[in-house]
Amino acid sequence: MRIGELAEAAGTTTKTLRFYEDQGLLPPAERTPAGYRAYTPEAVTRLDFVHRGQAAGLTLAQIKQILDIRDHGQAPCGHVRDLLDARLADIDRQITDLLALRVNVAALRDAAADPEPDTCSADEVCRYL
Amino acid sequence: MRIGELAEAAGTTTKTLRFYEDQGLLPPAERTPAGYRAYTPEAVTRLDFVHRGQAAGLTLAQIKQILDIRDHGQAPCGHVRDLLDARLADIDRQITDLLALRVNVAALRDAAADPEPDTCSADEVCRYL
DNA sequence: CTTGACCTTCCCCTTCACTGGAAGGTCCAG
DNA sequence: CTGGACCTTCCAGTGAAGGGGAAGGTCAAG
Structure with missing residues (x-):
């Protein structure tokens, strides 16, 4: 072909x-x-x-x-197992990181959802980040 | 400075x-x-x-x-809120994807942890992936 | 006066997995 | 014999966030 x-x-x-x-x-x-x-x-x-x-x-x-x-x-099975072990550890680490990040970002978003006009002025960097 | x-x-x-x-x-x-x-x-x-x-x-x-x-x-707060909303949705999607991937990879790893020499031969692509 | 630390611009290199395009060769139908 | 679909190689770029290093200017201390 x-x-x-x-x-x-x-x-x-x-x-x-x-x-x-x-x-x-x-x-x-x-x-x-x-x-x-x-x-x-x-x-x-x-x-x-x-x-x-x-x-x-x-x-x-x-x-x-x-x-x-x-x-x-x-037979590459041993190596496959090692790679998958490492990949699994990597995935777990990524999930942990993302869950922690989610908490932080959700808190920032919630704060930004109810802005107080006085403090959220253009004169300073937005306090919600 | x-x-x-x-x-x-x-x-x-x-x-x-x-x-x-x-x-x-x-x-x-x-x-x-x-x-x-x-x-x-x-x-x-x-x-x-x-x-x-x-x-x-x-x-x-x-x-x-x-x-x-x-x-x-x-004041960029409105835009910040929109960005954080989008970011949050993206994080949730990533977490969902990773959890699904974790299940698959874990299954592959468990299969590879107990190889049957006959089927895990070099003549064919390792059946554990 | 010279040395060394700092600064400037400039351009290329990195990782990952492709993707686009140019210039040209091959093959088959009409 | 021509057109279009397919194939070839090679060169270059994408995006993200910088890093490396050359060639040269500046400044303070000894």
């Missing part, structure tokens, strides 16, 4: 596929005599994996690490 | 201060005869406001909007 067909099958764009090849997420594609990239259906599977990794919040670099291990003939 | 002193007083760097001036967050500074920027203590207040805005998760562009309104002699 050509790059346009793969893009449609995988739900992405040709630009992105060339970018992925450039970044090492896809192996350099076989070429037709005319120089067109020719893909096997495996590529769709690989791209699905990439998309699942992205949906889990992994970066392309992390997904590439997993694929590199797999491409070297090893 | 010179730019280095202001940077120290505001807990930032001279690079950042010139960047802020460039972005319109700080008005173009007065200059000494030698061309050095000369600031009044007001600048510290303004930078504190910028930092509080950042701590609330506002972008520099949003903070600039508030400051522009204030600099035009109007």
